[in-house]
Amino acid sequence: MRRQRPAWAWAVLVAASLVVACAGDDDPSDETAVEATITVFAAASLTDAFTELATDFEADNPGVTVELNFAASSALREQILAGAPADVYAAANTSNMDQVVDGGAVEETPQVFVSNALEIAVPAGNPAGVSGLADFEREELLIGLCAEEVPCGQFGREALAAAGVAPAPDTNEPDVRSLLTKVAEGELDAGIVYRTDVLAEDGVEGIVVPDDQNVVADYPIAALADADEPAGAAEFVDFVLGADGQDILTAYGFDGA
Amino acid sequence: MRRDRGRVRAPLALLPPAALAVGLVALPLAALLQRTPWTGLGELLGEPVVADALRLSLVTASLATVVSVLLGVPLAWVLARVEFPGRSVLRAVVTLPMVLPPVVGGAALLFALGRRGLVGRPLEDATGILLPFSTAGVVLANTFVAMPFLVITVEAALRSVDRRYEDAAATLGGGRLTVFRRVTVPLVAPSVLAGAVLCWARALGEFGATVTFAGNLQGRTQTMPLAVFLALESDRDAAIALSLVLVAVSLVVLVGLRDRWLPATS
Numbered sequence: 355m356r357r358q359r360p361a362w363a364w365a366v367l368v369a370a371s372l373v374v375a376c377a378g379d380d381d382p383s384d385e386t387a388v389e390a391t392i393t394v395f396a397a398a399s400l401t402d403a404f405t406e407l408a409t410d411f412e413a414d415n416p417g418v419t420v421e422l423n424f425a426a427s428s429a430l431r432e433q434i435l436a437g438a439p440a441d442v443y444a445a446a447n448t449s450n451m452d453q454v455v456d457g458g459a460v461e462e463t464p465q466v467f468v469s470n471a472l473e474i475a476v477p478a479g480n481p482a483g484v485s486g487l488a489d490f491e492r493e494e495l496l497i498g499l500c501a502e503e504v505p506c507g508q509f510g511r512e513a514l515a516a517a518g519v520a521p522a523p524d525t526n527e528p529d530v531r532s533l534l535t536k537v538a539e540g541e542l543d544a545g546i547v548y549r550t551d552v553l554a555e556d557g558v559e560g561i562v563v564p565d566d567q568n569v570v571a572d573y574p575i576a577a578l579a580d581a582d583e584p585a586g587a588a589e590f591v592d593f594v595l596g597a598d599g600q601d602i603l604t605a606y607g608f609d610g611a
Numbered sequence: 612m613r614r615d616r617g618r619v620r621a622p623l624a625l626l627p628p629a630a631l632a633v634g635l636v637a638l639p640l641a642a643l644l645q646r647t648p649w650t651g652l653g654e655l656l657g658e659p660v661v662a663d664a665l666r667l668s669l670v671t672a673s674l675a676t677v678v679s680v681l682l683g684v685p686l687a688w689v690l691a692r693v694e695f696p697g698r699s700v701l702r703a704v705v706t707l708p709m710v711l712p713p714v715v716g717g718a719a720l721l722f723a724l725g726r727r728g729l730v731g732r733p734l735e736d737a738t739g740i741l742l743p744f745s746t747a748g749v750v751l752a753n754t755f756v757a758m759p760f761l762v763i764t765v766e767a768a769l770r771s772v773d774r775r776y777e778d779a780a781a782t783l784g785g786g787r788l789t790v791f792r793r794v795t796v797p798l799v800a801p802s803v804l805a806g807a808v809l810c811w812a813r814a815l816g817e818f819g820a821t822v823t824f825a826g827n828l829q830g831r832t833q834t835m836p837l838a839v840f841l842a843l844e845s846d847r848d849a850a851i852a853l854s855l856v857l858v859a860v861s862l863v864v865l866v867g868l869r870d871r872w873l874p875a876t877s
Contacts, residue, residue: 426844428843428844428845429843429844432843432844432847496726496741496744498826501827501841501844503841503842503844503845504844523828524744524826524828525744525825525826525827525828525832526826526827526828526829526833526841527822527826527827528822528827528837528840528841528844532822532823535718536721536826539721539722539725539727540725540726540727541721541725541726541727541743541744
């Protein structure tokens with residue numbers, strides 16, 4: 355991906371951030387009374403965990419509102435690189451974060467805050483009798499994967515390759531949630547998702563992928579260089595990496611950093 | 612019966628908002644052109660995934676338009692001409708897809724016609740036909756979203772038609788179906804065509820209902836908007852190039868159709 359942001363776009367961006375910077379009358383040292391909105395762009399697989407995290411963070415920091423924007427990590431990356439007003443970016447893989455760093459939108463070193471293993475999701479009751487990755491070759495099943503453009507699609511294909519399976523997917527879903535929903539509705543017989551997704555969705559059962567076939571995704575987080583609320587962004591990142599944040603994340607099935 | 616309207620002068624107050632409207636639509640399109648990677652465009656567009664998606668988009672949008680005309684014109688006639696209790700509710704229901712978020716529409720289609728759906732399950736049991744993840748599913752999703760555009764266009768036309776022509780035909784002994792076929796349809800033909808064009812254009816750009824109901828598989832269900840969305844995930848240049856193809860094809864068809872089929876009004 356070669357980014358080509360023309361000079362005028364930079365000028366607009368700089369002007370906009372100056373206006374925002376001047377308009378803000380809050381003193382970062384005065385943390386208790388500050389009214390602030392922190393905008394967090396987080397991978398779709400973090401939806402439930404980050405929603406709870408944000409609620410706890412708001413309770414700990416009166417006056418602070420956390421706005422969450424969930425989408426595929428790659429879609430968020432594009433939005434951030436196009437200048438979307440975000441303060442924190444939490445991605446479901448390192449390559450999307452690396453591209454944001456390369457694009458200059460993150461100046462600090464991103465930190466891995468959790469990891470997430472893959473699992474096979476099947477509808478409750480496992481009607482097709484799926485037992486492992488080998489079933490992804492069965493033509494008579496309706497099989498779903500994430501599109502290879504998104505992390506769960508890359509990892510899923512890596513796992514299938516490690517298992518020596520050539521899959522015959524009936525759909526390559528644009529993100530992991532839409533794949534999970536279709537499995538939960540029974541429209542698909544099996545799909546490869548993250549372990550956390552299986553825990554989060556009542557309508558599906560998980561089938562463990564053995565360690566020698568599994569691929570573990572590292573989730574990096576970073577405050578953005580253009581953050582409107584740099585202090586709040588840094589605090590939110592610390593909260594995610596801290597004991598309270600990690601407790602919430604592991605409760606949702608993530609492996610702590 | 613073309614009149615010379617060349618000398619009509621617009622009230623000056625209309626010009627600024629009209630210019631603003633043009634800017635609103637044209638500016639993003641111009642920005643798209645400005646970002647287009649002209650070098651290497653041919654190579655990008657030569658990829659099989661593009662040809663597959665373009666072919667599938669044109670086929671499914673056209674089929675959805677045919678289905679919409681076959682079902683939508685009779686529906687428009689019923690809404691315009693038949694008095695019955697609950698007509699306004701029915702009209703609201705059949706135009707609902709215009710305001711429903713397409714993703715919700717796609718989910719609703721799954722609940723109705725999916726493998727475990729209200730109609731989908733008996734349908735599969737009886738015939739083995741499975742609509743989700745099939746090209747027919749794409750046509751269905753397109754029709755669901757786009758048909759209302761045809762229905763409201765044709766209904767408005769039917770309401771403004773001078774009923775005396777139909778009455779005269781009936782007086783002269785024409786049966787109800789004959790009057791509909793030989794008098795009503797020709798009278799509203801331009802509006803049917805305009806509605807069909809709207810419907811086709813909406814179907815061509817359809818994304819949410821399609822991906823939710825029919826999924827995404829190259830050659831079977833991956834239409835241009837889906838290909839663009841996924842290309843955006845990994846390669847923005849490819850996404851822009853694909854969008855440009857969609858824009859160009861739509862422009863050619865819409866401008867071509869208008870000049871050829873619709874009465875010129877300039």
